[in-house]
């Protein structure tokens with residue numbers, strides 16, 4: 006029996022090691038092939054910035070995937086949150102309250118997603134896609150396509166500051182991811198989420214408050230998207246309706262690479278962190294070789310499809326073992 | 329009779345642990361060969377090897393004296409070996425015809441499925457089996473018994489010579505079982521088919537089997553000829569001791585207060601059901617499949633909608649609109665559908681055990697108390713003798729009977745006052761069945777009120793202090809169990825009005 010246990014552990018550890026090795030290989034490859042454009046400060050700072058946003062969204066996405074859902078609205082919520090925080094700042098609101106209110110709005114959108122999925126029994130894809138279009142549309146209409154810039158230094162410093170040479174943006178996202186990673190492993194609440202994702206009906210029959218916890222998962226996803234929106238506005242010094250396009254595919258890809266499955270019940274934030282790294286460097290590789298930054302949208306789509314396919318293979322392998 | 333299939337020295341290990349040891353097993357042409365053994369003895373594993381689902385670690389298989397190598401289920405079908413697995417694999421939303429001919433649908437000139445031809449062919453297959461079902465209806469709308477027959481039809485219609493049935497009767501009603509037995513006897517005669525039949529219901533084995541092979545802990549204990557086969561002998565070979573499985577287990581206690589009282593419950597599939605159950609009492613609920621027992625239990629438990637009626641728990645009115653509320657109020661339900669409504673197959677035994685009592689495992693600030701969970705899981709592993717006793721193993725790696733024990737532990741760990749068990753010994757071997765029975769009795773003696781739904785009359789009569797009889801959603805009456813006989817219950821079940 007002990008042997009079996011070890012084997013299981015090995016596989017888990019193996020996935021992390023595999024992920025680390027893949028990341029190192031891609032990074033080495035880029036360093037050798039494109040030393041000039043890859044290994045320079047501005048490229049690295051760019052990678053770290055996108056990674057930070059991806060990381061925050063992936064925190065929420067991993068949790069939603071664990072309960073067997075998916076949240077396609079996060080990219081749009083990023084845009085909405087950037088606009089709200091920009092407007093509030095311009096109206097003279099303090100940084101603290103701006104953050105609180107914006108994150109709250111994100112969380113409320115999450116709750117709405119959750120209610121659509123649980124009470125109205127809409128498929129997660131459909132519900133969150135609908136909310137995505139509504140919010141994105143709302144953003145374009147209210148801003149009429151204009152950027153909201155001219156934000157106070159107090160607000161922009163939030164994500165531009167460095168603490169012991171580490172950009173605060175990176176620090177915030179990494180610390181939050183680690184916290185989420187630990188909570189997922191330790192908290193009773195999240196353990197129940199894994200059960201819900203594994204078998205929603207069995208969970209309900211066991212007396213696990215499945216609907217409540219699902220709503221909570223979507224709320225957390227909205228929370229992280231809101232936070233990410235505040236930080237993006239702070240980082241670029243403006244709010245815009247065009248922020249966050251395609252972010253959801255990257256967050257899903259990162260989570261699935263890290264060990265989550267679309268059918269729910271699996272997911273590991275530490276795996277997801279490496280998923281984010283891999284998505285970011287692969288993206289960067291395409292930009293390095295393709296030359297155009299716009300490649301990133303196509304690339305995240307391709308990566309998403311590949312990981313989802315791998316997800317299916319993984320799942321049918323699991324089923325076969327199950328027989 | 330010639331031997332059509334011979335397995336020689338089959339061994340199988342899962343991650344280093346051997347579960348089949350040098351198994352020799354053979355099947356003759358045109359015989360029904362029963363394979364029996366305790367939960368986890370290795371029956372399904374051996375059948376999975378013969379049907380190409382998994383590969384043996386070592387050993388040889390011969391068919392008609394020629395060695396065959398089975399890499400996958402397709403190879404087995406080429407050798408004319410077909411299996412109906414322990415768990416049904418009917419697609420609910422496909423029609424009967426589509427299910428039977430799945431993967432070999434007739435194609436018309438344009439390359440589409442020829443529906444007309446499909447239905448004609450399916451009808452032919454069904455006719456050969458001697459059953460008349462409209463092949464155009466959805467399989468999901470059929471009873472489990474008929475679905476089982478459809479599955480067998482699907483396999484047999486592939487022109488096989490060896491048919492493997494892994495616990496085909498575990499979810500069938502008594503009547504459906506009789507029909508299936510007749511059907512198997514007939515097709516065996518008509519088509520000279522060899523059938524391997526796994527069951528925990530030894531009376532079926534006695535009626536049906538030409539020969540019976542007993543497995544224990546992965547070893548073949550022996551093979552009995554028809555005339556040698558008696559139930560006590562088989563049991564002794566299976567578990568290594570004798571077992572008085574008929575011994576009645578009625579309560580000698582005086583019952584306590586009424587704990588649960590249901591008054592005029594109406595819902596989908598049942599109407600006007602009233603009953604009460606007291607401390608220390610086991611209330612049996614008998615009915616044929618379709619009697620509305622499970623529907624009633626699910627509504628009572630808050631999983632399905634109760635249209636009207638009152639539920640009183642310890643004298644207080646209670647509205648139960650979701651299972652969480654039921655569990656919180658001390659009512660637990662052990663489902664008959666363990667795969668879909670009960671277990672979390674890809675999670676460990678431990679998490680399955682605590683799934684109904686997560687709240688009890690908080691340490692501080694909502695951190696999970698893993699140690700306590702380990703202790704509780706270990707406790708039930710020991711009490712129910714779950715094998716292998718590894719709380720971190722995923723549930724799908726357990727044999728069917730052990731999965732049933734894990735399901736029961738989940739409810740017990742929530743310490744209910746009222747326990748509703750629905751077919752509690754489905755797929756469980758005789759020894760374990762006996763154990764589950766005595767556990768239920770002991771729980772009742774310690775004060776629990778138990779409602780036991782079962783289609784097995786002997787089990788009900790052995791355990792229940794009273795038996796409520798339901799038929800087609802209607803309550804036919806409740807009998808006190810003073811030497812109640814099967815005839816008493818059946819005659820009330822079929823009584824007019």
Ligand SMILES: Nc1ncnc2c1ncn2[C@@H]1O[C@H](COP(=O)(O)OP(=O)(O)OP(=O)(O)O)[C@@H](O)[C@H]1O
Pocket residue numbers: 326327328342347365366367368369370371372373374414715716724725726727728729730755757
């Ligand atoms: N995929 C698997 N991984 C690990 N162990 C397994 C796996 N499948 C079966 N086993 C183990 O092999 C042994 C035999 O299991 P098997 O399912 O063949 O029993 P069985 O005789 O069919 O029992 P039951 O009557 O309960 O269905 C058990 O100890 C079981 O735990």
Ligand SMILES: [Mg+2]
Pocket residue numbers: 371372373414494727728
């Ligand atoms: Mg089995």
